[in-house]
Amino acid sequence: MKSKQWIRKHKWVWISALILLLAALLFIPIYEAYQSISDPLAERQSNLREEALQLEKKEPFSVLLLGVDDDGEVRRNAGTIMVLTVNPAVQSIKLLHIPRETRVDIPGQDQPDKLNHAYKTGGVELMMETVEEFVDVPIDYFVKINMEGVEDVVDAMGGITVENEKAFSYEGYHFRKGRISLDGKQALAYIRMRQLNENGEEERHERQQKVIEEVIRKGADLQSLTHYDKIATALMNNVKTNFTIKEMFQIKKHFQAALQHLDSINMQGSAKKINGVYYDVIDDSEIKKISEILQKHLDY
Template sequence: MKKAVLIIASIIGFIVLGTGGYAYYLYHNVKETASQMHDDIDRVSDKREKKIEPEKKDPISILMLGVDEREHDRGRSDTMIVITVNPNDNSMKMFNIPRDTRTQIIGKGFDDKINHAYAFGGIEMAMDTVENFLDIPIDYYIKVNMEAFKDIVSAVDGVTVNNEMAFNYEGYTFPEGELKLNANEALAYSRMRYEDPRGDLGRNERQRKIIEAIIDEGASFSSLTKVDNILEALGKNVKTNLTFEEMKDIQQNYKEARKHIETFEVKGSGKMINGIYYYMVSEDEKHKITAKLKEHLHIS
């Protein structure tokens, strides 16, 4: 997940689910940043019977992509996180889709690693492929250029996590217990995989801990003093199909959901196919996840 996890979480914390508020002196700066971030897409999900209305507190889904973009190269979505938010019971569900997950790439007609969908066809193909994999609608996307990482973490003065396994990584020591991490430490904490006996599953859990920590930081009153720096980083490094009006509606109607976050894993197993490693998810596991998400989104 690398740098993307923290900037993504900051967007959710500060703009989508934070307590933030829209005081007059901040209103126009936020609106301008939202305009810079906005990138509409010509796409209609066939898994929705009608368009969602955040002002009416419809449950929503968000696909968050962390992309390492280079000049003349779209890059791959190294990070794929799905979040569903239900403002009626004030709850969120959040999980990583392992980037090596083997699935059909919608628009290409063959199976491949799910994170290749973005490289092949951009946001639209990534959203279509995730929709097909999970059999749920994806309403919004947030794409993050991972270069924004350090600016955002520094702007919130770091994050606090409860670390359950002591380890060393990239020159940093992470003892068990409550840790206050700066930008460099948080990056290393979220990247460690091979030293963890759980591999990707352990790394994913640490990534979600950081997301929850930044949501809490973003929702704190003290964060209002850091908004200018945060907005500058967001405007340069984030794209989303959320409009400013939708952000306001979500901030107003969905913000309490951050207090009740359920995280879980996509269970599967590794397999080599033609010399390439894939993460294989059974149909039974996909059905269980789909049922959980459809219930949360109030769709049949």
């Protein structure tokens, strides 16, 4: 395990998922869509909130974004873990990337464990509780996507276009320098490549940022999305959430401007071997700093 090498794969999918959930519901039968993506945790209220969240009053909210590789009904570890906070007053989003192997206290366990094990042990609910305690901010909602469906989401948008800084080949694809168009499979290969040189991980992060910006730009411009049936199918087959239909429309009404202003946050830590197991260890001072940023953004 390399120090400070964080899991960033597919982070762009979550922003598009939130936006496209709203778009899809406008153009497909609402009951069918909601039955496909809804989860029984819809009534959950964060333990850190004394009063229920009211989106109709434009109150800031948070979302846990999970990328999983479930096999049918069998839960596996969560490979991508992020916290997204949305504040309509300042019209912005903050997106925190948490390394999946971060050493944390998991409710109900006697010893610290890797964060991604919380999902395998107790599903989304335990994952929300664990992250909530770790960053000390309320977690109001979740969006979970099966990573096998990432290609479908990008393809449903009709592909994306990015500016590529360096030509390279990977997984059978050649990416020339300059502005290039990517379909779902190509987008995955584009952000996975990290072995160009000693700065491979940093350059991969930059490519991911480009993809994020393009997906947000295209996803937020609902008028540019023409394949609504494909978008709906991609989401219904691969996404689960505890947003209600009413909440989705409230977000579209009050929060869409914020969805176009994204600020990414990365936790700084190091890889350490503890009792024979490697973890990503985040110092208390770093956790406190991140918590204060998110708390301020949530007006919490």
